[in-house]
Amino acid sequence: MKHSKQVQDLSLGGTNKAMRKVDLTTVAVGDELPELSKPAITRTTLAYFCGASNDHNPIHVDSDFAQASGKDDVFAHGMLDMAYMGQLLTNWVPQSAIVSFGVKFGAIVYVGDEITCRGVISDRIETDLGFNLVIKLKATDQRGEVKLTGEAVIRQ
Numbered sequence: 001m002k003h004s005k006q007v008q009d010l011s012l013g014g015t016n017k018a019m020r021k022v023d024l025t026t027v028a029v030g031d032e033l034p035e036l037s038k039p040a041i042t043r044t045t046l047a048y049f050c051g052a053s054n055d056h057n058p059i060h061v062d063s064d065f066a067q068a069s070g071k072d073d074v075f076a077h078g079m080l081d082m083a084y085m086g087q088l089l090t091n092w093v094p095q096s097a098i099v100s101f102g103v104k105f106g107a108i109v110y111v112g113d114e115i116t117c118r119g120v121i122s123d124r125i126e127t128d129l130g131f132n133l134v135i136k137l138k139a140t141d142q143r144g145e146v147k148l149t150g151e152a153v154i155r156q
Helices: 043-053 063-068 078-092
Strands: 098-103 117-129 128-141 145-153
Touching: 043 078, 043 098, 078 098, 078 128, 078 145, 117 145
Parallel strands: none
Antiparallel strands: 098 145, 117 128, 128 145
């Protein structure tokens, strides 16, 4: 199914992308969220994420350790990719609108990978309080390799 319409991004002004909101009454099944593209993963990105997440596993920052573990080099925490996907959602709706958010890790994200996160509205579920939207999520690298898939439920 080809999606012909991208969800309009209604900014509240300024440069704080986290403040963006969308009028959920104007969206429909098949609409796409504004994609989020991240710059290439660097060793610095990995080091900062170690500190932010308190996950100091050396496989993410120590090349010798990674190679001794059978990998070619260090690679990103899976949760970094999930954090990018969370940013896609919170750029579109307030965090308080997210009812659920889950992912499945598909492939390792390496230094140099440029991640693009996308979402498409796959269902609208009527509730006693209005409706919920189901969002199918996917993160790919610059070669189109799927790194992460998932689903989120957004409440009106």
